[in-house]
Amino acid sequence: MCGITGWVSFDRDLTTEHRALDAMTETMACRGPDDRGTWSEGxxxxxxxxLAIIDLPGGRQPMTVRTPGGTVAMVYSGEAYNFTELRRELTARGHEFTTDSDTEVVLRGYVEWGDTVAERLNGMYAFAVWDGRHDKLVMIRDRMGIKPFYLYPTPDGVLFGSEPKAILANPLVRPRVGLDGLRExxxxxxxPGHAVWEGMREVAPGTVVTVDRDGLRTRTYWRLETRPHPDDRDTTVATVRDLLDDIVRRQLxxxxxxxxxxxxxxxxxxxxxxAARQLAEQGEKVRSFAVDFVGRTDNFVADELRSTPDTPFVHDVARLARTDHQDIVLDVASLADPAVRERVIRARDLPAGFGDMDTSLLLLFRAVRDQSTVALxxxxxxxxxGGYLQFFDEGAxxxxxxxxxxxxxxxxxxxxGVLRSDLAKALDLEHYVADSYHSAVTEIQRLAGESDFEFRMRRMSYLHLxxxxRALLDRKDRMSMAVGLEVRVPFCDHRLVEYVYNAPWALxxxxxxxxxxxxxxxRDVLPQSVYDRVKSPYPSTQDPDYGRALQDQVKDLLARPGHRVFDLVDREKADRAAHRTEMSTQADRRGLERTLDLAHWLDLYAPELTLA
Known part of the structure; x- marks a missing residue:
């Protein structure tokens, strides 16, 4: 897994910039608690x-290979699930390996195939290769954007990192956010590509970015493409199962x-x-973990989004699959703890707006990390x-x-809704969303002969994928890596994504x-209760004490009239929300959580805001 960062400056010798490189590297300490390393040359x-996952003693980085033309050095984050097959192929081509790590396979794969190694990888990854043979930096991100990757072009090169905080630690960068950043x-x-911070951008999923003395170039090596789907229902179901069996086996x-x-x-x-069935063949049991809230099952109230509590279904699965299961039960004090909210903001570098669904995820991952290092x-x-309500809502x-x-x-x-009216007018979010939407839908390819309805559903699938x-994957990555936990996402295997995307909605x-x-x-591995269950989103606490705790914290904020958050947030709206008598639903709490997130972000990062 890990955290990566780096700096290329063609006008200076970076072997003298140890302090800056160390500062950038240490921002990634939570992502990689097991070891650190730096490397510089010219x-x-x-x-x-x-974060050591495979070949614990042998996978240290940065990793280098000496070639007749110069040194090739790499920093790598993620996992290549097909590294065993690639290793055999590279060995047959004459490569000699000194470790058992997937990192060395990816590095030697680059030495052999250049940046086209990306097309050969199955996994989640973000890595950067300094190719001393050609004096260039090559940055590659996985197809679905599972692993984060950011860059910041400079007049004579580039800065990069797994997270914005690594780039912000470099003295060349000032933490600035303008209107476009706030719009995002x-x-x-x-x-795609937007990073909120001025001058910074994401390495887009499925791309290779090359930086040399001539500048920066981007090549797309993968995109979601429209293709005919010739398989019938039975074949499609069987193919999905075969893919899932292979994916889970690799990711275990x-x-x-x-x-x-x-x-x-x-x-x-x-x-x-x-996973339980596969590990049982090896005489092992799966550990499973679930998040819950104190009193939630007994006091659950159904709403439009969630008709049932999770815990009874969790336990049905745990019994049938014979997992070694544990519920992680969270209380209001933990969910509302300002220190936890602060850690969420530090992990995400932004006030992302997921409220208690962020704090509970962080607390879940922290508890899981005490017992496991990898989670599926x-x-x-x-x-x-196609599981969300909007897929079945004609209006949507x-x-x-x-x-x-x-x-x-x-x-x-x-x-x-929390924003000052003058700022909301300047942001003009309605037009920003409209422009983003119309830009996105122009990317979608329509299959010849595809009906209007099927194309609408393809459009919905494409936009979600x-x-x-990508917003949810970023959330998952930041919350898990904040506690040094690697979370793998089998359903993001690009083979499965491509296959199911092109299956018509009728299938x-x-x-x-x-x-x-x-x-x-x-269906053969599911309890009947889960097979019949209607979609229920990630849980959110229903305890009214959580809303009241948020209100108290916003009241404290209102008592600090000079706080910068009120450059963004409408004070009167915040005051009304802090004194509401009814505060139980997510919608009721959303403005309070947004206000507190923004306040913590301004305190932690002190960004320069350009509001005009």
Whole structure:
């Protein structure tokens, strides 16, 4: 897994810049608690923090290979699940390995194939290679954007890192955010390449970025493409199952304790059950963990989003799959703890706006990390198989905007409702979203002869897989790596994504229910209760004491009239929210959580804001 960072400056000798490189590297300490390393040569400097997963003694980084033309050095974050096959191929081509790590396979793969090694990898990864043979830096990110990767062009090179904080630690960079950055913060659109911080951008998923003395160039090596789907229903279901069996088997490989994250929904239950069956063949049991809240099951109140509590379904799966299961039960004091909120903001570098669903995820991961280093998650199955409410809502299907925004407005209100009116006017979020949406839909290829309805559903799938899922993957990565936990996402395997994306909606939902293909492909390992269960999103506390705790914290903030948060937030709106008598739903709490997130972010990062 790990955290990577680096600096290329063609006009200076970076071997003298140890202090700056060390500062950048240490920002990644949470991502890599097991080891650290730096390397520099001429215009290039690389830093690495390691979370040891495979070949614990042999995978140290930065890793180098000496060639007749010069040194090739790499820093790497992630996992290549097909490294064993690639190692055999490279060995046959004459490469000699000194470690058992996937890192060395990727490095020697680059030496052999150059940046086309990206097309050969199956996994989640972000890595940078300094190629001393040609004096160039090559940066590569995985197809789905599972692992984060940021860059900051400079007049004579580039800075990069797994997270913005690594780049912000360099003295060349000032923490600035303008209107476009704020627009991205207050719209759930996840524009590809956008990083919020001025001058910074993401390495887009599925791309190779090369930096040399002639400048910066980008090549796309993978995109979600439209293709005919010739398979019938039975063949499609069987193919999905075959892919899942192979994916889970690959992603269980680790030299450290593994587990699964189990919510009692279809996605995590299927993944846990498949993992349990495979490990049982080796005489092992799966550890599983679930998040819960004090009193939630006994006091659960159904709403439009969640009709049932998770815990009974979690326990059904744990019994059937015979997992070694543990519920992580959180109380209001932990969820509302300002220190936990601060850690969330530090992990994400931004006030991302997921509220208690961020804090609970961080607390869950922290508890899991005490017992395991690798966890498999059901994340992204809803995007791949079509599980969200909006896939079945005619209004969302036909809306001329991102379909999840249609649902969010209904259930959570206006995400930017806390803002000062003058700032809201300057941001003009409606037009920003509209421009982003129309830019996104121009990328979608229509299959010859595809009906209008099928194309609408393809459009919904494409938008979720190239925009919405990336926000959730970033959340998952930041919360897990903040505590040194590697979370793997089997449903993001690009082979599965490509195959299911091109299956027509009539196959994805042939019984009229959500995620029918996944349900049918795994029905033999699921308890009947889970097979029949309706989609329920990631849980959120229903305890009214949580809302009251937020109100008290905002009242404390209001008592500090000079706080910078009121350059952004409307004080009167914050005051009204802090004194409301009813404060139980997510929609009720959303403005309070946004206000507190912004306040912590301003305190921690002191960004220079350009509001005009």
């Amino acid at each position: 215009p290039a400097a690389l830093g690495h923090r390691r 913060l207050f719209t759930m659109v996840k524009t 490989v680790a030299d450290v304790p593994r587990c699964t994250l189990l919510s009692g929904g279809l996605d995590s239950s299927a993944m846990t059950a498949l 998650s059901g994340e992204s199955a809803d995007e791949v198989f 299907r036909s809306a001329d905007t991102f379909p999840w925004l249609f649902q969010f407005a209904r259930h959570f209100g206006d995400d930017a 190239t925009r919405f899922v 994805k939902s042939f019984d009229g229910r959500e995620k029918t293909l996944l349900r049918e492909a795994t």
